[in-house]
Amino acid sequence: MNRALILLLIAGMSFSADLSKLVKEYQKKNYRYVCLQGAKEFNKLKKDPDLITMYAFSCLNIDKIDRLSVPIIFLKNSPEQRKNRAYFSLILAQKNLLTSALFDGEKFDGLSVPNSDHIISRVFNLFFNKKYKLNNNRYNMKDAFGSYTLYKEKKKGREVLVIEEKKNDGKKIIHYYR
Amino acid sequence: MHRYELLEKKWKKYRLKRVLKPLFFILTITLLSIGAFYFAKKSATEEKKKEVVTHTSQNILLPAKEFEKRLDGKKFYQKRKAVAKKAQKKARISKNGYPHKVLISNKRADIKELEKNFYSHPTYSKAILLAQRYFDEKDYKRSLHWALKANEINKEDERSWIIFAKNLVKLNKKDKAARVLKTYILHHGSSQEAKEMLKKIYGR
Numbered sequence: 001m002n003r004a005l006i007l008l009l010i011a012g013m014s015f016s017a018d019l020s021k022l023v024k025e026y027q028k029k030n031y032r033y034v035c036l037q038g039a040k041e042f043n044k045l046k047k048d049p050d051l052i053t054m055y056a057f058s059c060l061n062i063d064k065i066d067r068l069s070v071p072i073i074f075l076k077n078s079p080e081q082r083k084n085r086a087y088f089s090l091i092l093a094q095k096n097l098l099t100s101a102l103f104d105g106e107k108f109d110g111l112s113v114p115n116s117d118h119i120i121s122r123v124f125n126l127f128f129n130k131k132y133k134l135n136n137n138r139y140n141m142k143d144a145f146g147s148y149t150l151y152k153e154k155k156k157g158r159e160v161l162v163i164e165e166k167k168n169d170g171k172k173i174i175h176y177y178r
Numbered sequence: 179m180h181r182y183e184l185l186e187k188k189w190k191k192y193r194l195k196r197v198l199k200p201l202f203f204i205l206t207i208t209l210l211s212i213g214a215f216y217f218a219k220k221s222a223t224e225e226k227k228k229e230v231v232t233h234t235s236q237n238i239l240l241p242a243k244e245f246e247k248r249l250d251g252k253k254f255y256q257k258r259k260a261v262a263k264k265a266q267k268k269a270r271i272s273k274n275g276y277p278h279k280v281l282i283s284n285k286r287a288d289i290k291e292l293e294k295n296f297y298s299h300p301t302y303s304k305a306i307l308l309a310q311r312y313f314d315e316k317d318y319k320r321s322l323h324w325a326l327k328a329n330e331i332n333k334e335d336e337r338s339w340i341i342f343a344k345n346l347v348k349l350n351k352k353d354k355a356a357r358v359l360k361t362y363i364l365h366h367g368s369s370q371e372a373k374e375m376l377k378k379i380y381g382r
Contacts, residue, residue, distance in 0.1 A: 023249050050245040050252070057241070080242040087241045166226040 019044060019051065027055050034058035039067065046074055048082050051137070055089055063175050065095045090116055094124040095177050099161050100125070102152050119175060121146050123163055186224045289315075302331040302338075309341045336362065336369040342376060352379050 001122050018041050025033045038045060038055035041064075045051035056071035068088040074083035094113065098120070100106040115121050126132060126141040127150060133140045139150040149164040161177040189270035258295045289311050296304040305328035310319035322345040328338035339362040363369065 020252075022268050023252060026249065048252075050248050052247045054249060080244055083242045090239055114239045115314070117241075121239075 017145070020052070023054070023077060031058040031061040035064055035067065042070065046118050049075060049077065053081070053084055055077060056084070060088070060091065063177060064091055065177060078144055087116060090114060091118050091120050094120050095161070098124055098150075099177070102150070102161060103159055118176075119148070119163060119165055123150055203215060211258050296327075300327075300331065302335065305331060306335075306341070308335050309338070309345075313341060313348075316348075318348045321345045322349075334366055336366070336372055339366075340369075340371055340375060343372075343379075347379065355379055 018037075022034050022041070022045070025037075025064040034055060034060040035098055038051075038058060043124070045055060052074050056075075059065070065172045066122070069092060071103045072085050072088050072092070090113065096102040097108060097111070101108065108128065113124075115125055117139040122145065123141065124141055124146070126143060127139060131141060133151070137151060141150065144166040146165060148166070149161050149162075152159050153162055154160070155176065158178065163177070165167060165173045165175060188362070233270060279327065286307065292308055294310070296308060303326050309321045309328060311322035312318070312324060322342060325342040326340050328335075329342065332378065339358060343355040343358045344354070356376060356379050359372045359379070363376070364374055
């Protein structure tokens with residue numbers, strides 16, 4: 001009985017230690033840690049919507065958009081949660097539509113969806129509004145924030161969606177989406 | 179006017195027309211292309227402006243990051259306390275849902291086991307315990323034996339002397355019992371219990 005009590009106490013202590021570490025890492029902008037560790041500890045953080053949101057933004061920051069599907073289910077109890085849920089859902093949907101169009105050649109005519117500040121949304125709008133130049137199976141686009149090259153490539157035997165982003169300040173980022 | 183002159187005039191008019199026609203054509207095309215280029219440029223800049231406007235307009239779906247401010251104030255120790263409380267509560271309740279009771283049982287050790295135990299680790303208290311047990315069971319000879327064993331280990335303690343004397347009394351050896359008690363009182367200090375027992379022996 002005593003052993004069980006001690007074990008449970010230790011479990012309780014580690015519970016709080018894990019979550020406070022996740023918060024600290026998020027504040028340090030270590031989004032990779034928060035997303036990967038948050039997935040393992042999701043059962044603990046799912047009780048707190050702020051922690052779920054933190055986890056979702058961390059995954060979004062490291063381009064793990066598919067992981068947003070789980071937080072979307074939980075964020076529903078306040079205007080702020082619903083706003084973020086809509087934001088995550090939009091990005092997830094846009095990513096999936098882009099993937100279908102690029103991988104399978106699906107055509108989505110007359111598509112009208114809201115816009116967001118995320119790179120997926122920007123590329124999505126440029127792509128479906130046909131504001132691109134196709135060159136060697138690469139879609140080159142440009143907007144006020146920078147230029148983008150959209151294409152697909154095989155990575156570890158799987159097809160991935162690649163967006164090469166070149167910001168106006170010259171900074172280059174390559175995003176991979178499954 | 180002579181016919182030649184008229185013909186020359188006509189020819190000059192015709193030559194002018196011939197030269198001016200392509201010039202006019204080229205000029206028109208140039209003007210048109212300049213116009214088209216200007217229009218295209220204008221529309222492109224307008225589109226760009228429009229794009230910027232759409233990106234910065236309020237219709238755009240933006241994330242709500244107020245939760246970040248709340249993250250600072252989060253105190254996880256409260257949860258830890260709650261978990262500890264829960265754990266305590268859980269630990270107190272058994273599988274069938276009834277709370278556990280702490281049971282204290284007083285089991286009398288088996289005399290043979292006690293003897294075995296004494297031979298493996300002989301101690302004064304074990305010998306005394308065995309002497310007392312045999313005395314309680316009215317096996318006075320055995321009790322005498324264990325009282326002697328205890329006395330061999332510790333001669334100072336009065337308990338072995340008293341049990342020894344008690345056994346002698348029970349075996350109708352009162353004189354010997356009295357001698358034993360007197361020896362103890364003489365050599366190992368004054369014991370109240372020994373004195374009282376001595377009085378009882380003489381009183382009978």
